Amino acid sequence: xxxxxxxxxxxxxxxxxxxxxxxxxxxxxxxxxxxxxxxxxxxxxxxxxxxxxxxxxxxxxxxxxxxxxxxxxxxxxxxxxxxxxxxxxxxxxxxxxxxxxxxxxxxxxxxxxxxxxxxxxxxxxxxxxxxxxxxxxxxxxxxxxxxxxxxxxxxxxxx
Numbered sequence: 001x002x003x004x005x006x007x008x009x010x011x012x013x014x015x016x017x018x019x020x021x022x023x024x025x026x027x028x029x030x031x032x033x034x035x036x037x038x039x040x041x042x043x044x045x046x047x048x049x050x051x052x053x054x055x056x057x058x059x060x061x062x063x064x065x066x067x068x069x070x071x072x073x074x075x076x077x078x079x080x081x082x083x084x085x086x087x088x089x090x091x092x093x094x095x096x097x098x099x100x101x102x103x104x105x106x107x108x109x110x111x112x113x114x115x116x117x118x119x120x121x122x123x124x125x126x127x128x129x130x131x132x133x134x135x136x137x138x139x140x141x142x143x144x145x146x147x148x149x150x151x152x153x154x155x156x157x158x159x
Contacts, residue, residue, distance in 0.1 A: 010081055045067075049062050
């Protein structure tokens with residue numbers, strides 16, 4: 001069976017290209033910027049799934065995080081396909097190099113042991129509880145307010 005992922009990515013890239021209204025040289029720049037937007041949406045979903053925004057509470061689910069991560073992957077694949085028609089081969093070659101480098105065996109020496117700390121063991125499942133040692137606000141309970149806590153005025157108070 002043929003893998004339908006890259007032909008679908010190519011169709012998505014062609015569909016977007018057919019509808020663009022910018023010079024062709026700007027197409028890849030905007031695809032990379034779109035990738036940054038999708039990563040930001042993933043971060044927003046994680047914050048919402050963990051309830052770390054006291055104003056919004058638990059505004060997202062872990063399924064929302066999964067969907068946003070899929071959007072990141074799709075957007076990155078379309079950006080790669082925009083850069084090169086050989087995206088499938090470029091990706092497969094890069095993945096192979098990363099796997100060979102990463103999976104060749106444990107490193108030797110002092111760095112071979114995992115670091116000690118709160119993030120050494122993965123959680124048993126997604127949790128809405130804050131991580132140990134974190135709070136829902138800035139350190140010391142201070143709030144930034146309209147000056148950002150440093151006396152300089154901020155613009156564009158977003159969500």
